[in-house]
Amino acid sequence: MDGMNVVVIGGTSGIGLATAISSAQRGATVFAAGRSLDKIEACQASYPDIQFRQVDTHDPEGLSALFNEAGPIHHLVGAATGATRTNGPFMSQTDEQFRAAFDKFWGYTHVVRQGVPHLVEDAVARDAPSKALYGP
Known part of the structure; x- marks a missing residue:
């Protein structure tokens, strides 16, 4: 991964x-983003080779600034889970739980819309059992 730029949202x-650490250990320049300033500061102290940034997936301008700083992106990984998880049978879910799930969807929409234009030409979006874009 030498010479590659990796952005990990979440x-x-x-x-x-784990993805950010593994990518950095393999020689990539890594930008890892999250919402919690406390987590960012703790991670930056523990992993100084990774560039940690405070960004919310619902902030397109903040995402754009992150992607501009990262430069051409070879791998864009979406691992943000948000504070709310919906578990259990469909009929037991509340409207609030459904809204939280759709809010997460919109966050990923912002990530893709802002991030994909920064992918290098040979980066590829592949179907995967997770919410991520992968480069070759």
């Missing part, structure tokens, strides 16, 4: 952070 915990 990169301050869980699989997003």
